[in-house]
Amino acid sequence: MKYWKALAFLTAILLTGTVVPHSAHAQTPTQVSYGSQNGDVWDLQFRLKAMGYYKEPLDGKFGAATAAAVRKFQQSYGLPADGVAGSSTWKALKKYSLNRQEMDIMAHIIYSEARGEPYKGQVAVGAVVMNRIQSGKFPGNIRDVVFQPGAFTAVDDGQYWLTPNSTAYLAAQDAVRGWDPTYGSLYYFNPDTATSAWIWSRPQTVKIGKHIFAK
DSSP: OOOHHHHHHHHHHHHHSOOGGGGGGGGGGBBBBBBSSSSSHHHHHHHHHHHTTTOOOSSSSOHHHHHHHHHHHHHHHTTTOSSOHHHHHHHHHHHHOOHHHHHHHHHHHHHHHHSSHHHHHHHHHHHHHHHHHHHHSSSSHHHHHHHHHSSSSSHHHHHGGGGHHHHHHHHHHHHHHOOTTSSSSSSSEEETTTOOOOHHSSOOEEETEEEEEEE
16 A cells, blocks of 8 residues: 555656646745745645655645644654744755655666666665765765766766656655665665776675665
8 A cells, every 4th residue: 555655646746747836946945834835835745745754635735734744754853843844844854855856856867777676776776865965975965966977877878868667756755765775875886897996995785686885
């Protein structure tokens, strides 16, 4: 049942492309609380739903269900659980979640880098992206992480622009929800094709499919 609910949610992203209004992607979200109705509430609900905290339909209205989801997120990440999405809550949300446009980027990089890998290996690629965002050693947002020069082969050779399938979106959602089969890795490589001595020097954590993951 959980799988089908997730698939239905992600199918809405794939088919409509309008789950969250464009205004919800402002660089600096406003503080939103019970009674708020604006694009930032859509963004908030989407992020919380992708992480599994918000269970209701996305409607852009900050009601009791949204407040409860915000409190659960705040409790999970050590924030004051006041049910208000202020600056500290938004900062944590942007570090540990993705909005609709960012989920598209995640699905694209997963599909282009790992579409021939087992599902766990696809989630692992997404986990590496999330680990980089959260590490402090890389840019703090997915767009800059993915498009950092030389970071991903699929971006360099143009495969990034292939259309991802629903499995890539499901893997993206699992990575955003915190599944990390890589044990905190920041890198991965194919041992059959890797020529960099530096990447071989990184501490390795696990091999999944054709990829070795490393810190």
